Amino acid sequence: MGTYRKHLSGDMAFKSFVPTPISEIRIVHTERLDKLIRVVEDAMNRLNVYAVQLSDEQVLQFMRQEAEFSCKLASGGQPVSFALGTNTDDESIDDVENLLKATFYALEAMDELPLSARLLKNAHYLMCNSERYAKKYPGEFRSSPVWIGRKGSGLNDALFVPPAYEDMVNAFSDLEHFIHYTEENVFIKAAILHYQFEMIHPFIDANGRIGRLLIILFLYENKVSYSSVLLLSNAISAYIEKYYNMIQHVNTTGDIDAWVRFFLPVLEYAMRLTLKSVEHCVGHCPSA
Structure with missing residues (x-):
């Protein structure tokens, strides 16, 4: 859902993606879509009933589980606490701990800062606060181009080249405005927000982790989620092949409505997964 900008010439030529301004996106509300919204809202309401009963220690357990899934999703592996028969390396542990620090920071910072480039940059700094980053x-x-492709590929034969610097800055400014000033159902906004952030790809690394955290923060800031507890990365990993196919489908066809119809059930699945664990924890886990 966008256009492409040509850069350089000859053997060095490449094209970077220019996202459609998010402020220009309009979702067609149909009976099918409105039904999906109601299903997600119901799942969120049911999760909220139990999530607010969790102790601080129990909330930390769920946040750690989400951090583990998010880090392993980034590396293409399995979450460290479920990777039976494998060794947990120090780098994986560092990534999880740093993502937890970034999450705690962001949740507290939203008392004073809006969900914005500044807040996400600060969270990214904490998330990537290790020598290998x-x-x-x-x-x-x-400030320089990045690309996504097969091992050994370059800019001119990459599968996807995110926006060049100027286009990226403009797109992110548009995204900030969308977060705070666009009138639309909050779950539809979450779906569009996630897609657009990943296409903007503003950081050199850790865009996936920040993009998943962004959705948790967005739902919390908009007070539809009463807790930071949401196993979003777990849910995305269950749909991962279709997730990437749908992103490519939108890039190719501009069919953002199809993306929204895909992402809302992923959100609902994340809420159901979380609710199942939270119900068990409230009933059986010891309080802090």
Whole structure:
């Protein structure tokens, strides 16, 4: 859902993606879509009833589980607490702990800061605060091109090249405005927000982790989620092949409505997964 900008010429030529301005996106409300919204709202309401009963220690357990899933989803593996028969390396542990620090920071910072580039940059700095990210500019938007492709590919034969710097900055400014000033159902906004953030790809690394955290923060800031407890990465991993196919489908066809119809059930599944665990924890886990 966008266009492409040509850069350079000859053997060095490549095209970068230019997202359709998010402020120009209009979702067609149909009976089918409105039914999906009601299903997600019901799942969120049921989760809220139990999530507010969790102790601080229990909330931490769920946040850690989401961090584990998010980090392993980023690396293409399985969550560390479920990776039976494998060794948990120090880098994986560091990533989980840093993502937890970033999440705690962001939740507290939203008392004073809006959900914005500044807040996400600060969260990214904490998330990537280790030696192996030192050359990937933690806490800063990228100023040079990045690309996604097969091992050994470059800009001119990459599968996807996110927006160049100027286009990226403009798209992110538009995204911030969308977060705070666009009137639309909050779950539809979450779906569009996630897609657009991933296409903007503002950081050199950890865009997936930040993009998943962004949705949790967005739902919390909009007071539809009464707790930071949501196993979103777990749910996305269950749909991961279709997730990437749908992103490519939108890029190719501009069919953002199809993406929304895909992402809302993923959100609902995340809420159902979380509710099942929360119900068990409230009934059986010891309080802090």
